[in-house]
Amino acid sequence: MAPKVGLFIPCYIDQLYPQVGIATLKTLEHFGCDVEYPESQTCCGQPMANTGCTNDVGPLAKRFLDIFKSYDAVVCPSGSCVSMVKHHYDEYFTDNPEYEALKAKTFEFCEYLTNVLGIDKLAGRFPHKVGLHQSCHGLRELRLASASELRIEPFGPARALLESIDGVEVTTLKRPDECCGFGGTFAVAEEAVSCMMGEDRVSDHEQAGTEVLTALDMSCLMHMSGIIRRQQKPIRVMHISEIFAESL
Amino acid sequence: MPAHPKLATEFVKNKERAHWHDQSLWFVRSKRDAASQQIPEWELLREQASKIKSYTVSHLPDLLEDFEKNATAKGVHVHWARDAKEHNEIVHGILKQHEVTKVVKSKSMLTEECHLNPYLERHGIEVIDTDLGERIVQLQNKPPSHLVMPAIHIKKEEIGELFHEKLGTEKGATDPQYLTEAARQHLRQKFIGAEAGITGVNFAIAETGGFVVCTNEGNADLGTSLNKLHIACMGIEKLIPRANDLSVFLRLLARSATGQPITTYSSHFHGPAPRAEMHVVLLDNGRSEISGSDEFRRSLNCIRCAACMNTCPVYRRSGGYSYEATVPGPIGSTLSPSKDAKKYSSLPFACSLCGSCTDVCPVKIDLHHQLLTWRKEIRVRGLLPFSKRISMKMMGWMMQAPRLYRFVGKCARAIVPRLPRFLLYNRFNAWGKQRELPDFPKQSFREWMKKNHDNK
Numbered sequence: 209m210a211p212k213v214g215l216f217i218p219c220y221i222d223q224l225y226p227q228v229g230i231a232t233l234k235t236l237e238h239f240g241c242d243v244e245y246p247e248s249q250t251c252c253g254q255p256m257a258n259t260g261c262t263n264d265v266g267p268l269a270k271r272f273l274d275i276f277k278s279y280d281a282v283v284c285p286s287g288s289c290v291s292m293v294k295h296h297y298d299e300y301f302t303d304n305p306e307y308e309a310l311k312a313k314t315f316e317f318c319e320y321l322t323n324v325l326g327i328d329k330l331a332g333r334f335p336h337k338v339g340l341h342q343s344c345h346g347l348r349e350l351r352l353a354s355a356s357e358l359r360i361e362p363f364g365p366a367r368a369l370l371e372s373i374d375g376v377e378v379t380t381l382k383r384p385d386e387c388c389g390f391g392g393t394f395a396v397a398e399e400a401v402s403c404m405m406g407e408d409r410v411s412d413h414e415q416a417g418t419e420v421l422t423a424l425d426m427s428c429l430m431h432m433s434g435i436i437r438r439q440q441k442p443i444r445v446m447h448i449s450e451i452f453a454e455s456l
Numbered sequence: 457m458p459a460h461p462k463l464a465t466e467f468v469k470n471k472e473r474a475h476w477h478d479q480s481l482w483f484v485r486s487k488r489d490a491a492s493q494q495i496p497e498w499e500l501l502r503e504q505a506s507k508i509k510s511y512t513v514s515h516l517p518d519l520l521e522d523f524e525k526n527a528t529a530k531g532v533h534v535h536w537a538r539d540a541k542e543h544n545e546i547v548h549g550i551l552k553q554h555e556v557t558k559v560v561k562s563k564s565m566l567t568e569e570c571h572l573n574p575y576l577e578r579h580g581i582e583v584i585d586t587d588l589g590e591r592i593v594q595l596q597n598k599p600p601s602h603l604v605m606p607a608i609h610i611k612k613e614e615i616g617e618l619f620h621e622k623l624g625t626e627k628g629a630t631d632p633q634y635l636t637e638a639a640r641q642h643l644r645q646k647f648i649g650a651e652a653g654i655t656g657v658n659f660a661i662a663e664t665g666g667f668v669v670c671t672n673e674g675n676a677d678l679g680t681s682l683n684k685l686h687i688a689c690m691g692i693e694k695l696i697p698r699a700n701d702l703s704v705f706l707r708l709l710a711r712s713a714t715g716q717p718i719t720t721y722s723s724h725f726h727g728p729a730p731r732a733e734m735h736v737v738l739l740d741n742g743r744s745e746i747s748g749s750d751e752f753r754r755s756l757n758c759i760r761c762a763a764c765m766n767t768c769p770v771y772r773r774s775g776g777y778s779y780e781a782t783v784p785g786p787i788g789s790t791l792s793p794s795k796d797a798k799k800y801s802s803l804p805f806a807c808s809l810c811g812s813c814t815d816v817c818p819v820k821i822d823l824h825h826q827l828l829t830w831r832k833e834i835r836v837r838g839l840l841p842f843s844k845r846i847s848m849k850m851m852g853w854m855m856q857a858p859r860l861y862r863f864v865g866k867c868a869r870a871i872v873p874r875l876p877r878f879l880l881y882n883r884f885n886a887w888g889k890q891r892e893l894p895d896f897p898k899q900s901f902r903e904w905m906k907k908n909h910d911n912k
Contacts, residue, residue, distance in 0.1 A: 219855070222901040223865040224894045229901035233909070245905050251855040256848045258809065260831030260840055264852030271856065348811035356489060357767065357815035359498035383482070387769045391808030393844070396886045398806060400465040401773045403890040404474060405808070434891030 210242040211324075214279030216314070218289045218426075219251040225426050231453035232285040232317055238456050239325050241283075246275045254292040258392045262299065269300040277306050281324065282314040285449050287346025287424045290316045295349055317449055318424055319352055322365035328372065332455030335375030339418030339443075340367055341409065341432070342385040343425035352424065356385050366424055366448060373455045379416035386412075390431035406435045413443060420444045422451055458802035458841065464774035477609060478772040484605075485766040487715025488816070495707070505708055506820035508701050509757035512693075513747050519662040519695050520738065526665025530727035533735040540570035543739045547572060547654070547687055548579055550735055554685055556581065556651040562669065562676035563587035564656025565603055565760060566689045566739060569782045572654075583654075584646040586675035588639055595622045601776025603762035603783060604713045609775050643675070653679035657690035657736070658759070659705055663698045666726035667736065670709060670719040677723050684732040688725065692743050693756040705759060708818035712761040746794050751829050755790045757819040764813035764823055770806055779803060786813035786823040793830050801839040804830035862902070869896045 213236055217229045229245075236243050252272060253265035272293065276282045284290050294311050301307035321327045342364075346352040353364035370376050389395070389405025396402075410432055413421055421436070423429050426447050433445040446454075468474050492498045512519060524534045533550075537543035543566075551559065559576065561567065561583055573583045573594070585594045589607035593600055595618055600606030607615070612630045619625040625638045655676045660667040667688060669676045680686040696702065710716040728734035746752050765771045765785030776784040781792040781800060789803035804827045813823040834840055854861050872880070873896050881888040899907075 217901050219861070223869065224897065226897050226899060226901035226904050230904060233905075245902070245909070247902060247905075248858045250858055250861045251851075253852075253855070256852055258828065258831070259844055259848050260828075260833070260835035261845065261848040261852070262832050262835070264848055267856050268852065344808070344810035344812070348815055355812075355815050357492075357812060359492055359495065387808050387810035387812065389769065389808055391810070394805070394808045397844075398461050398464060398770070398808075399886040399889055400461070400468040401770050401806075402808070404468050404471075404773050405769050406891070408478070430894055431891065434887070434893065437892040438890060 210240050211280040213241045213243045214276045214282045215243050215245045216249065216252075216276065216282050216284035216289070216293075217245065218284065218286045220430070221285065221426050224430070225447070228285055228426050228447040228449055231447065231449040232283070234453045235317075235321070235449055235456065236283060239321065239327060241325075244279070249275050252289045252292045254289060254296075255392055257292065257296055266300045269297045272297075273301070273304075273307055273310055276314075277310055280313065281320060282310065283317055283320045284314070285317040285424070285447060286426060287316045287343050287350050287352060288427060290314055291345040291349035316346060316350060316352060316424060318366040318369060319350065322369065328365075328368065330369055330373050330452060330455060333374040334451055334455040337377050337379050337417050337419045338370055338451065339379045339381070339413040339416060339421045340370060340448075341388060341413075341421060341423040341428055343423050343428045344385075344387050346424045347385055353385075370422070370448070370451065373451070376451075379413065379418045381412045381416050383412055388428045388432050390428045392427070395431055402431070403435065406431050407439075410435055410439075410441060410443070414441065418443055420446055420451070422446050422448045424448055459780060460774070460778055460802040460806040463778035463780070464770070464806070467775045467778055468773060474773050474775075476611070477775060480608060481766045481772045484714055485763075485816075488712055488763055488766065489715075491711040491715040491717065495711070501704055501708055502818055502820050505704050505759075505818055506757060508696060508704065509759075509819050510754070512695050512697060513753055513756045515697075516692060516695070516744075516747055519697055520692060522662040523660055523665055523695060524738075526663065527736060528665070530665050531734070532665065532727055533733065535735060535737045537737055537739045537741070539741050540739075543570045543689065543737055543741070544572050544575040546737050547689065548576060548581075550685070550687055551576070551581055551652060552579075554652065554733075556685065558582045558584075558646075558650045559652045559654055560584050560586050560647055560650040560675075560679040561654040562656065562671055562679050563590045563600075563606065564654065564689055565600070565782060566656055566691050567654065568599055569741065570689075570739070572689075584643070584650070586643055586647065586673075586679055587671065588636065588673060591639060591643065592618065599782065601784065602765060603760050603785075605762070609777075647678050647682055650679065651683055652685035652687065653683060654687045654689065655680060657688050657694050658709065659702060660690055660695050660736070661697075661699050661702065662695055664726060666699075666724060668702065668706075669723045669725065670706075670721065671723070672716075672720045674721045677721060680725075681729075685735075686725070686728065686732065687735045687737065689737045689739065692738050692740055693747075693758070709759055709761050712763040712816070712818040742795055746791075752790065752794060752826060754821050755787065755826060757821050758787050758791075759819055761818055763816045763818065767812045767816045768807075769810065769812070770808060774806070779806070786827065787821070790821075790823055790826045790830065793834070797834060797837055798839055801834050804828075804834060862900075865900055869898070869900070872896045
């Protein structure tokens with residue numbers, strides 16, 4: 209029987225990037241998932257948690273559990289929001305087996321494709337030089353790829369999936385996994401440093417010949433795309449699910 | 457605007473300089489990566505170092521007593537200082553007793569923390585910092601901007617000018633070798649003329665009562681060998697239990713700091729030389745309080761390698777002075793609020809939560825989680841600016857009411873694209889200063905789902 213997947217679409221993707229939700233849905237359905245989108249979901253509470261306002265997060269965490277607890281898996285096209293649910297909800301649930309179960313079945317989109325569905329190759333064609341931005345929370349909170357600081361065997365299933373698409377050439381960066389400077393409210397509170405970080409990331413992709421900039425998180429891309437568009441650089445920005453959906 | 461963002465904005469204004477600063481430090485981070493990659497058991501070493509330090513911090517009173525007993529048995533005078541004031545008084549007392557008026561000091565962030573130099577200078581004692589970088593900032597009358605490389609923010613042209621003015625080097629000289637030689641000659645005179653040497657302590661060993669000072673310039677050795685009085689100043693967290701543990705830390709420290717296999721000098725001090733005196737001042741200054749906190753105890757594991765600064769994308773682009781603290785960067789932002797949460801309330805937010813500091817830390821301090829915990833603490837203590845507090849509260853309310861959330865989203869998507877540019881991009885919109893806003897789509901994902909998908 210097809211796994212019943214609860215689609216967890218972060219609030220800003222719902223409101224600003226519907227195409228990312230659609231691409232995620234299409235890809236999951238393509239691989240045989242029975243996908244449902246629970247309408248009453250809103251936000252995981254990460255902006256409040258990262259500002260220190262954890263008392264504003266509690267009710268959202270409890271709502272989240274109620275909405276998603278009945279699914280076989282909860283899948284989300286954002287490593288950052290997944291890490292919020294998996295790593296920062298603990299304080300709102302003590303000895304709650306339902307939450308422990310939710311933690312174990314909540315996945316970032318690429319992680320679900322590779323680790324749960326066992327997909328290691330995508331068909332289709334996408335003839336572009338693709339720059340993969342390793343979003344920090346996916347990288348260092350969820351460990352979805354090897355971080356350059358650690359002495360471990362390099363791995364990165366999302367990159368492997370991208371490279372399995374005919375025509376994709378993943379570009380090589382001077383700083384493979386530095387932060388883009390988005391950081392949620394950091395992007396506004398520390399505007400000057402945030403924008404310089406973003407600019408530097410975009411420059412690294414420029415020198416590497418990136419035509420299409422992608423990531424597992426739309427928030428990092430929203431920030432870098434804002435800089436790319438302001439500076440009118442010839443780089444297209446797509447969430448990784450959009451590339452997958454386009455090459456199906 | 458709170459402290460860090462304001463100073464960071466100033467620093468970033470000079471783009472060329474900010475890039476140069478970023479690249480200098482990234483170069484060090486890259487050297488650190490290469491050095492750590494050469495050690496197959498790197499992660500094991502980190503794990504071991506973390507365990508040893510955690511053990512130390514949780515057994516601190518006993519281990520300190522051991523240290524005192526063993527050091528005293530070796531003829532070392534051990535002093536205890538509760539805070540910076542006591543520390544400075546003790547050091548001054550020892551110097552006064554020996555009628556010392558000229559002191560050479562090897563780099564010690566602890567004496568920076570206590571503002572020892574100005575204290576001694578007020579009491580008529582000349583203190584010369586002998587670490588080259590530290591001497592440079594001392595000549596500028598400024599504190600270090602980095603733990604390991606105190607003058608990393610200063611360009612060689614500026615050093616040339618400073619040395620021309622203070623040491624009489626040729627005008628316009630920028631050759632590092634020439635300038636270093638000039639500093640060396642100048643420092644030699646100071647070493648010879650000094651009557652006492654002050655050093656920091658990198659590791660003190662409870663089991664033996666000895667301690668180790670790591671330098672690249674050998675200045676700690678010169679400063680303590682040429683005269684009969686050595687005062688070593690250490691934070692109580694610098695302790696390790698056994699001599700055997702030392703190898704773990706000596707392998708990690710220099711590799712993490714600069715990518716060197718080991719510091720050029722790792723000098724072991726186990727008691728005074730004949731007819732000489734050795735003193736150790738043990739400073740608490742808030743450390744016991746941190747060791748009592750379940751949440752922040754791990755920050756005492758720090759061995760001051762500064763790897764977290766070199767890797768921190770914010771530190772690299774805002775400079776050490778933007779933190780206005782003795783210790784800048786991620787570890788500084790973790791330690792400083794323990795001292796004064798109000799003064800340093802912007803520091804835990806000077807972080808994009810990228811987590812690189814945590815992965816680079818040789819003693820595995822979960823720095824970015826500690827910073828996140830500090831943010832909660834700052835909110836709880838009522839130190840979060842009203843604007844942030846209220847906007848998060850309102851967002852919380854909206855997100856608990858799906859219909860309100862949908863309505864607000866719909867309105868924004870209908871209105872924002874119609875607004876003239878000056879209403880969207882002005883000084884109230886920090887996002888839009890250097891970035892475009894996303895194009896607001898006609899329909900949200902949930903609206904699309906309603907029309908195109910059988911939904912629940």
